[in-house]
Amino acid sequence: MGRVLLVEDEILARYPVAEWLRGEGHEIVEAASANEALAILASRIDINLVLTDVRMPGSMSGLDLTVHIRTGSRPVPVIVMSGDALASDATAAGASAFFRKPFDFGELAARVAALLGDQGSGNRSSTAVC
Amino acid sequence: MSGEARLARPAAVLVVEAEVLVRFAIAQYLRDCGFRVIEAVSAAEAQTVLSQAEVAIDVVLSAVELSGTIDGFSLARWVRSNREGVAVILAGTIERAAQDAGELCEEGPHLRRPYDPQQVVEHIKMLRNLPR
Numbered sequence: 380m381g382r383v384l385l386v387e388d389e390i391l392a393r394y395p396v397a398e399w400l401r402g403e404g405h406e407i408v409e410a411a412s413a414n415e416a417l418a419i420l421a422s423r424i425d426i427n428l429v430l431t432d433v434r435m436p437g438s439m440s441g442l443d444l445t446v447h448i449r450t451g452s453r454p455v456p457v458i459v460m461s462g463d464a465l466a467s468d469a470t471a472a473g474a475s476a477f478f479r480k481p482f483d484f485g486e487l488a489a490r491v492a493a494l495l496g497d498q499g500s501g502n503r504s505s506t507a508v509c
Numbered sequence: 510m511s512g513e514a515r516l517a518r519p520a521a522v523l524v525v526e527a528e529v530l531v532r533f534a535i536a537q538y539l540r541d542c543g544f545r546v547i548e549a550v551s552a553a554e555a556q557t558v559l560s561q562a563e564v565a566i567d568v569v570l571s572a573v574e575l576s577g578t579i580d581g582f583s584l585a586r587w588v589r590s591n592r593e594g595v596a597v598i599l600a601g602t603i604e605r606a607a608q609d610a611g612e613l614c615e616e617g618p619h620l621r622r623p624y625d626p627q628q629v630v631e632h633i634k635m636l637r638n639l640p641r
Contacts, residue, residue: 390554391561394547401540408533411550415529422530 380404381427381495386416386444387460388435392480396430399484400491413439420448426455428494430487433461433469442472449473456494458487518565521545522613525555525571525584531603535570535610542614552579552587559592566595570609573601 383405387393390411397407408424410416412435420426429448433441442464445457449472459469462480469477476490522544526532529550536546547566549555552575558564569588573581585597598613600606 390549390557394558397548398545406537409536409548410529411554415550418529419533424533 380406380492382406382408382425383491383495384408384410384416384419384426384429384431386410386413386429386431386435386441388412388432392432396484396487400488403488403492405491405495411435412437413441413444416444417447420451420453428455428491429457430491431457431459433459433464442468445469445472445474458490458494460487519543519545520567521547521565523547523549523555523558523566523569523571525549525552525569525575525581526606527551527572527574527576528603531572531606535606538607538610539570539613544613551575551577552581552584553577555584556587556591559588559595566592568613569595569597570606570613571597571599572606573599 383400385393385397385400385407387396388411393409393411397409400407408419408426410419414437416429416431429444431441431444435441441459441461445459448454448457456475457473458476458478459472459474460478460480460482461469466477466479475494478487522539524532524536524539524546526535527550532548532550536548539546547558547564549558555569555571559566569584571581571584575581575584581599585599588595588597598609600609
């Protein structure tokens, strides 16, 4: 299991995917735009995989974000999800997988697990004192 | 939903915060304390979630300053009119948001223990300020 950055501007699409993947044991960091994703990636939060939509508000699309991540200093696997982009565009951007919306959450979770398994599991210590 | 059914599920908090690193830190803290947390970046997103009658929300923890045309105060008024029974906590500063999250944890589903909201504040500041 690892830490996944989920980038999706539609909240009714974002939180169900996030909750499903948390149920599979992953830690999910949520971003509503590519700009938010860049802020996360620039922080001290270690990200093991990025799951991104394509069409989002702002000047950077999910495909632009994918290129940025895959050509950066710390490339991590990227899964692209979209209702209208082409799988070939996602591959050209450097994505490891493409999921056309609507997709099966179980299949997505299996692909996430497989890609994270290739990297080894992430570790996180909780700071919460409850 | 019946009272028994409501008590059988984890308490649900809708965190409304425009700053992604603050939102992540608060949401993760609350999840570690056993809450179900849905994250919204704006009042509009919060209203979208709250308009889904089947989505159970017990508490809205919202910043006062939000992106978009609706601030936390307006959101609170909307919640009172449209989702009766949902409590609203407004936080005007990061420190206040951390304190409110800590108090939620203190009252939450886990056994009560001492908490240090200052730890939450420091964690948020670390995420926001330190370069990689």
